[in-house]
Amino acid sequence: NAGVTQTPKFQVLKTGQSMTLQCAQDMNHNSMYWYRQDPGMGLRLIYYSASEGTTDKGEVPNGYNVSRLNKREFSLRLESAAPSQTSVYFCASSEALGGMTDTQYFGPGTRLTVL
């Protein structure tokens, strides 16, 4: 089992460029999440998907869109990147259907710099 995988590992963008961060899990989990981690701020939830076909906003959704492509994959899109979106992005998944009540498993992260 690879667990949760994320691509790319590193990315540098210029202000205004767009990109999609990819996430996949092979644990047959129902729920998936996108977080960002900033120095001094801790991890904050951007969006989550409590089941295939559903997505919901987290704490900091502005400037992002998500797609739950199928049960395995959950992508995060930045339509017009801004320097404030420089961060480390983590994808996570959990078994629970329709909720975030159980243990979450994290990917290795994508380090994004927006110039």
Next chain:
Amino acid sequence: KQEVTQIPAALSVPEGENLVLNCSFTDSAIYNLQWFRQDPGKGLTSLLLIQSSQREQTSGRLNASLDKSSGRSTLYIAASQPGDSATYLCAVMGGSGNTPLVFGKGTRLSVIA
């Protein structure tokens, strides 16, 4: 709004020492509390999850306790090893569940051989 605080921000101990990491939260109406480990440049690894109805959970040399009424949790690490060096994060889920985890900023632990 729930706030999670972890003190100290950094801790350095000699190998073999038993140690306690602290986590406090402002709203005692929680669904569960989780402890994670994060190695430099890596993702998070779940260590222990305590449901609101539980008082403690154990895994190997790790023991996590929960006191909801006082808004506190502790992570006890017995016989620390250099391999335990990492940042330890506490996260709280509020209410009846299905709400985002609120994370503390972590305690960076160094175990010196």
